[in-house]
Amino acid sequence: MTTDDQKRPLLEVRHISKHYDNQLTTDAPIIGDLSLVVNDQDFLCILGPSGCGKTTLLRCIASFENYQGEILVDGQVVSKPGSDRIVVFQDFNQLFPWKTVARNVQDPLKRRGIKDKQERERIADTYLEKVGLLDYRDYYPHQLSGGMKQRVAIAKALALHPRIVLMDEPFASLDAMTRKSIQAELLQIKEKEEMTVIFITHNIQEAIMLGNRIMVMGRGGNVLEDMENPLPKPATPACEGFSALWDHFTQLLDQSQ
């Protein structure tokens, strides 16, 4: 498998551990000793109970947190936040309210060294089109619904062509209908775009549907399971093997509580 180009390691998390700043080092850590390799083009879904450190792991990768250990992207140690690792948050308020939808997607491209304004507009429009929001390019975020805001956040992330997209339960606050349609869109985009994703969720069905690789985390950042998703896309609950997989993850999650 190592000869396969798609299996090139992109992100390496080497023995990281994390205590909260006000926590005694003798207390149980948020993340004990976690190592992880994410390959190019992976769509890794991380499942875990609340408080297991999955968000903390994502925030460490984004360099929003201090930690012990090393995190490498393309073989280079990263220590500062950067647009090579774009985070899509759960919070709907991640867009800048003072910018229109279009500007929210365009302006970060400036930092990516795209100096030509028209080029930025073109790229932004392409990605807004992909998430079906081109008609809303001149709206302000407060005029959009939660689901639309999350779509813009995804467009913004993808337009930047990051090495890796870090999604922290981006759909957890959406209603079931909206969630379903955004999941389908994300899957479609993933098939067309070359992108590597770490997707945090506590929703087993979401993990099976989206991920080509699924990891289960328990307390203290223990990796309880890390496997290739055996189901072909699109994986729906009607697929053969879905419920067996579902049971497997449910059991793991129950044990980890």
Place this chain on the structure above:
Amino acid sequence: MMAEKLKKILPQIVFVGIVIIAWQVLYRLQIWPELLFPSVGSIGRSFVDGFTQNNFGGAILYSLELLARGLLLGIALSLVLSSLAMVSKSIYAVYNMLVSVFDLIPGVALFPVAILWFGTGESTIIFIVVHSVIWPMSRNVIDGFSSIPKIYIEAGENIGLSGLNLVRSVYLPAAFPHIISGLKVGWARAWRGLMSAEMVFGATGAGAGIGFYIQYRRSFMDSAGLYASLIAIILIGVVVEYGVFRVIENRTIRKWGMVR
């Protein structure tokens, strides 16, 4: 739309009407001497005469020009210094202390020192205006900066912004509601500071402002003129509130949905 707006301000218009009528009734009752309590008519006449004969308009423009120069300087300084305070913890500690300390000193109390340094000219008035605006403005800006939701800052850092770039692209717009209320407080304080400075100094070498005009009316025992100048001061305040601040709010934080 228009009718709706009218309906909203109708109580205010009715109230002002009642005050004017009550004033005239009190005047007719002759409770106080005319010198203390002039009629609505003579105040109105004095208001008009002020502009047509006594160059009140010139005095207002002169005051507003001084105010604008001081305000711009004060606002620019407070934005720059508060931004620097966000970049470095040491600057923050020192600046925070300076703001708390200097905000306690009334502009009037600084006159003697200011006169020693700058004489009784325009520079002193501008110094007083800057002093009145910079501290409350900075307090608001710093408070605004510290109450920005963490997610905006992280989203900014995530796209590669740091240092002053982060302050300019995220902190300033995200704190805009606080910055505008800082502007309002700053403008009100500066306006008062200016007025008192002008009343203390009278005319500066270059011209005479509203404060001087009021002193001048006083020395002629022109009480209708005094009331008329107070009305002018109120009107200028209303124009600034609705013509300037309201417009800025509508084009920024209201359009952005950051306030209702």
